[in-house]
Amino acid sequence: MKRIVLSLVMISCSISIVFAQTVIINRDPRIENLVKALSVDNLRFNVNQLVSFGTRHTLSDTISNQRGIGAARRWIFSEMSKYSIESGGRLKVEYDSFMLEPDGKRVPKTVELKNVVATLPGVDPKDNRVFVVSGHFDSRASDVNNSTITAPGANDDASGTATVMELARVMSKERFSATVIFACVAGEEQGLYGSTHLAKIASDKKWNVQGMITNDIVGNSYGNETDLKDNQKLRVFSEGVPVVETAALATQRQSVGGENDSPARQFARYIKEIGERYVENLEVKLIYRRDRYLRGGDHIPFSNAGFTAVRITEMNENFDRQHQDIRAENGRAYGDLPEFVDYNYLQKVTAVNLATLANLAMAPQEPKNVGILTKQLTNATTLTWEAPEGIKPKGYYMLVRETTSPFWEKKIFVAGSLTQFTLPVSKDNYFFAVQSVDEAGHESLPIFPKPIK
Ligand SMILES: [Zn+2]
The missing domain is CATH 3.40.630.10 (Zn peptidases)
Incomplete structure (x- = not known):
């Protein structure tokens, strides 16, 4: 797996703060x-x-x-x-x-x-x-x-x-x-x-x-x-x-x-x-x-x-x-x-x-039955899913973005043995999705979670 590291300067117009962030791009040869x-x-x-x-x-x-x-x-x-x-x-x-x-x-x-x-x-x-x-x-x-x-x-x-x-x-x-x-x-x-x-x-x-x-x-x-x-x-x-x-x-x-x-x-x-x-x-x-x-x-x-x-x-x-x-x-x-x-x-x-x-x-197939736990009022977010058929994923990405953002902003890797993950952020304030990923970095389509009561 070849790694290309690009330094991107992102400009946040609303709060006029300029900050640098390194984006790692993995390409499959x-x-x-x-x-x-x-x-x-x-x-x-x-x-x-x-x-x-x-x-x-x-x-x-x-x-x-x-x-x-x-x-x-x-x-x-x-x-x-x-x-x-x-x-x-x-x-x-x-x-x-x-x-x-x-x-x-x-x-x-x-x-x-x-x-x-x-x-x-x-x-x-x-x-x-x-x-x-x-x-x-x-x-x-x-x-x-x-x-x-x-x-x-x-x-x-x-x-x-x-x-x-x-x-x-x-x-x-x-x-x-x-x-x-x-x-x-x-x-x-x-x-x-x-x-x-x-x-x-x-x-x-x-x-x-x-x-x-x-x-x-x-x-x-x-x-x-x-x-x-x-x-x-x-x-x-x-x-x-x-x-x-x-x-x-x-x-x-x-x-x-x-x-x-x-x-x-x-x-x-x-x-x-x-x-x-x-x-x-x-x-x-x-x-x-x-x-x-x-x-x-x-x-x-x-x-x-x-x-x-x-x-x-x-x-x-x-x-x-x-x-x-x-x-x-x-x-x-x-x-x-x-x-x-x-x-x-x-x-x-x-x-x-x-x-x-x-x-x-x-890519592996997308995770099945992707859900977000909504049983009670909490300031955390728990996502759940099941492994797909076929090739077992190396793991899953939790995708996160602001509710006003058009694009996913964060990808958090979770090992393939897990089928549940909790983030210490309020589910009320962000959008989430889950996708499967294999050893070479190929991602499935992201799945938007259904509320699970
Ligand atoms: Zn035409």
């Missing part, structure tokens, strides 16, 4: 090597190849091998199949095909949709966790129903598709305890149809999906209007109150103040921590909302199905280069073209995905 294997040239090649099909509109030509969504999905399938061979056949590549009936809006006629889904099965039979990472390969121009006009969709969302393909190529050479699914989905622009179908399969087959990330619009580093050029930030959108929250869970949330501690928020914080652990010159910004105004994405069907799902999107968006016919108007150029994708930035976004998924899929 296996994950570092996977991050290094991500190729800017492959990402550029994948985006340009997808753009070369002219349009990838969901209702475009499926017969031609040069133009249309049929050629695009066959190319994705054949590339993924090459990665499968390189993985010794461990990566399983399949079409998830289904018929979409007319909806009178964005689907004027019956059409067959095909997602390309590559699965890297976990190696531990006692670990049934599944992590899904997606990008959508369909594209659109100004008129959402125009299926013949050129719609390059370089950033929206060849960038996310290229990310998923590069993750599949690199990650399928490693072995993980949990299963990782690399999904290139269709029908996003017509109504999130591809991911809706995949989320339904996950539900019907009772996959234990612990985290889903959609990468949509992840390759541009320039904001129109603001004129900001910044390749050092990306956004993770996460919902607060889960859509599927029951009345009983709502009552519990109201009593403990858990609005910012939904599984999606824990997952977003995890992406920030692990992404920044492995990727230099990149800040992960947590956006505490499900998605941007007027927009949706492929994480939403997964959230609606009760899974933990978030969206990754670039920091600054150029709306002249999304959902636009290629044209010039009053001296202004429009169109989602590949020369406006920042491939070095796209590599950093891909690295954040990789570090997160690898750390999670290598």
Whole structure:
């Protein structure tokens, strides 16, 4: 285990005190090597190849091998199949095909949709966790129903598709305890149809999906209007109150103040921590909302199905280069073209995905039945839990933060033989969570405790 010690100066604005603190960063060399294997040239090649099909509109030509969504999905399938061979056949590549009936809006006629889904099965039979990472390969121009006009969709969302393909190529050479699914989905622009179908399969087959990330619009580093050029930030959108929250869970949330501690928020914080652990010159910004105004994405069907799902999107968006016919108007150029994708930035976004998924899929499973004792009024905090199935953790981290803080501030290590821990601080004044950790430092997702009376 390599140790990198960074001295950070933290500034507390509210009380105007400046203090220095040493942060110890432990990186797993296996994950570092996977991050290094991500190729800017492959990402550029994948985006340009997808753009070369002219349009990838969901209702475009499926017969031609040069133009249309049929050629695009066959190319994705054949590339993924090459990665499968390189993985010794461990990566399983399949079409998830289904018929979409007319909806009178964005689907004027019956059409067959095909997602390309590559699965890297976990190696531990006692670990049934599944992590899904997606990008959508369909594209659109100004008129959402125009299926013949050129719609390059370089950033929206060849960038996310290229990310998923590069993750599949690199990650399928490693072995993980949990299963990782690399999904290139269709029908996003017509109504999130591809991911809706995949989320339904996950539900019907009772996959234990612990985290889903959609990468949509992840390759541009320039904001129109603001004129900001910044390749050092990306956004993770996460919902607060889960859509599927029951009345009983709502009552519990109201009593403990858990609005910012939904599984999606824990997952977003995890992406920030692990992404920044492995990727230099990149800040992960947590956006505490499900998605941007007027927009949706492929994480939403997964959230609606009760899974933990978030969206990754670039920091600054150029709306002249999304959902636009290629044209010039009053001296202004429009169109989602590949020369406006920042491939070095796209590599950093891909690295954040990789570090997160690898750390999670290598980690022990999360502790079970995590609780906080609330039997009586005390000025201490006792957390309890049970060991997970599968690989036994080396120990657990107690996570602590101020109730007003968006991020975990302290991690306290507790040896793996213990299943209870008491901190001499009032449970009324902080938020807590518990996560499992193994010998190499891979952490599970943090679990927010339930009150135990
Ligand atoms: Zn999109």
